Structure formats: structure tokens, C-alpha cells
Amino acid sequence: MELSYLNSTVHNHSTLCDGKNTLEQMALAAWQQGFEVLGFTGHSHTPCDLEYCMSPSRTAKYKAEINRLKAMYKGKMNILCGLEWDQFSDDDRRGYDYWIGSVHYLCGPCTGRYYEIDFRPQDLMACMRDDFGGDGMAMAEAYFASVKEIAAQKPTILGHFDLIKKLNLVSTYFDENNPRYKQAALDALAECAKSVKVLEINTGGVARGYRSDFYPSAFLLKEWKALGGDVIITADAHSTENLRWGYEQAAEVAKAAGFDRVAVMNKDAGFDFCAI
């Protein structure tokens, strides 16, 4: 039977990084909700912020616990051990079933400080003020330059392409309709298409109330289609109730951008395709 995009969820966190549920709770919920493939993608260790990502000892626990769960669910549900790899990650990316390449920080060009861009408005504000002379657009351009760098490392999936908009719901930092913003994003997307096949449509920002639109924005999805790329729907779930959050709505968004199929990760961490 063809694997449906509704039965595979491969961008998920747990209490070993910044999630709310344990790996075991996430696995049980996924199985109860009828998933055939469950992939975990804990935040890899970075020196930027120890609250958000897995420490080396948590990473060891993460791998061991996923191995245990893989055995426990054998024949019932396929569990994959992935990693959400950050631009500033400093641990070993080898040995995982797949990895999502994501940017969560900016490193200030003047101060050298790391700024968390996706859940601390005070960080984003300080970054704009102290490192970009108050120019939020320049900060967005620096973000997209970082996305290009991580894409060049050929991630299995490129994560939340325009995460920099997460805290920008009322255009506090920059205007997403400004041609300069759109150009920076489109230029980065074209560059990413040279090394990445699959971009995620990530529903997590909407699920958690930060945004009313998914990552990436519609104009970027249309361009990704024109560039010949594929998309996968992910929920970036940090809790059991969000494992499939917004999947059907995301499929509609993909259709509206011109896609007639979405990529679905299979039990071998390869991609099948599902008509939408």
C-alpha cells in the first residue's frame, strides 16, 4: 500500500531537547494515532544555548532510547533516529538515519554574540539593534545567507526555510512584502535548490500560535515548484497532540503552489511520493 503523507511524521522533538513529552510518550501517541513512520529529530548540540538543544549526555540517551523504542515497536511502526542539525552544531552528524538542516541562531557580525531567533523576542531585538544598526532587513538577509550555508551541506530535508519570520507577525522587525526581503529569500531558495531536493512545509509555527501561515511563505513555495524541488509536510511537533497538526491544510497550500505530490519519508529514511 502506498504510504500516505498522513501516516509519516518525521520532524519531532522530546524532553531531551525542548519538547514537552518523552520519546516514549511520543512513540505511544504516534502509534495510537495510526502512524506507520515516526522520525525523531532532536536539536543537535550547539555552543550557543544549552537550554534548547541536547547536551552530549542527552544525545547519548536519545540514541539509546530510540534504539530501545525501535525494537519495542518492531512490526507495528517504523521509528527513525534523525537529528535537527543547526548551522552552529558541534557534535557528530554521522550515524543518524537522516537529518534536517535548520538555522535557529544568528551570530552577530559586530559583537560575535549568538542570538536565538525563534522564541526570544528580546534576542531578536538585541540582534537588530546591536549588530545590524537597527536594520531588520539586513538581519533577515544575514539569516538567509546562513540558510544557504546549511543547505550546501546537503541535508535530507531543509528545515523551516523562512523561520526568521516567526516572531515577525506584526512586522516588528521587517516588512515581508518589501521587495528586498522577497529577493533575499528567493535568491537563497535558488541557491538551496542546487544542493537540496526536499524542503519542508512546516506547520509548527501555526500550531504553537506564532504565525497564521506555514514555513515557507506561499511565494517561496511557488518558486520552489518552479525550481523543480519537492516538499514534505512536517509538524515540528514538540508534544503528542501536534504530531499531525495541520497536515491536510498544508497539503492544500502545496496544491495551491502547484504541487501535485508531496514527498513522504519511508521506513528506510528514503522518500516515497504521495499524490495530493
Ligand SMILES: [Zn+2]
Ligand atoms: Zn527548528
Ligand SMILES: [Zn+2]
Ligand atoms: Zn524542530
